[in-house]
Amino acid sequence: MNKSRVTSLAALAAVSAIVLAGCSIDEAPSADTPDTGASGEVDKILFDYPFTALPVYASLTQAVADYAETQGIEVVFTNDNMDLATQVSQLTTHLGSDIDAVVSFPMDNAAVQTVAKQFIDDGTLWITYGGDLDEQSSSLQFSFHDSGMTLGEDAGEWITENLDGDAKVLVLGDMSIQLGQERTTGILDGLEASAPDAEIIEQQAITPDEGLSVTSAVLAQHPDIDVVVATSGDAAAGAYQALIASGRPADDANTYVGGLDGNLTLYQEMKAGNFVRGVVTVKSSELAQAIVDFPVKLGKGEATERFDVPVYFVDADSADLDDYIVELGG
Incomplete structure (x- = not known):
């Protein structure tokens, strides 16, 4: 896997909440x-x-x-x-x-x-x-590492199926605490396993504002970002907003956004058929x-x-997608 490690534009010693489904x-x-x-x-x-x-x-x-x-x-x-x-x-x-x-x-x-x-x-x-x-x-x-790997593998499989394995991927990670470190490593491991030729740009972002600002800054240098995956669903929601603001059509067939943990914006855009393609959550x-x-x-x-x-993997075909939306007040 080709990795381009970019200096962090924003970091916060925080991590989003996680929800569970079994034990x-x-x-x-x-x-x-x-x-x-x-x-x-x-x-x-x-x-x-x-x-x-x-x-x-x-x-x-x-x-x-x-x-x-x-x-x-x-x-x-x-x-x-x-x-x-x-x-x-x-x-x-x-x-x-x-x-x-x-x-x-x-x-x-x-x-x-x-x-x-x-x-x-x-x-x-x-x-x-x-x-x-x-x-x-x-x-x-x-299941910190496993949940990250699930998301990374899904994104990688999507890259292989839709972009012939050649993609530029922004990973919004969190190396500040155990949970974030293991999730970040899991995402990278999943991408390595399923899309080894993808180019990886690593950044730090946790909150929606961080996801928005960091992704906007990366897009200014790399407007050809195809995939954004984040250890936080909130950061992924900010990344989605940044892509839209950059002029990316919401239903662009060659873009993938995914995150760990539920986020109402992600679920709603997923349900609408837009390029939010995977959420790993409980x-x-x-x-x-x-x-x-x-x-x-x-x-x-x-x-x-x-x-x-x-944890569970949720996509647009999940029968219980509406239940996740309702849980978060949608």
């Missing part, structure tokens, strides 16, 4: 593992999702709140405003409270690790969302259930070390 659970830790928090009934959960500016934030937190109410579980939410110092401060505020379990998406593992250990030492379960910490009770993960309703149910089961000893979730 498998790893073996329980051995009896001599360090203490990872108290076990017992979980009645109150702190959900710490710092990336409040991402479009998925409102729908995910509402889904968590709604489901928790049906289960008689109280959920408290932080408001970190996409700022690491605020995240640490918000978490620290709840130390020594009656919180039974924390589900937290760390913006920076090293900075959050100390707080996680304090919660665990205080007898509170700590579930790391979207990665792993050295000190944790367990983690919620989302359902926010099912993720909300895991955010509530997994800590409860962990406290009861019914769950084990890690909750790892597969």
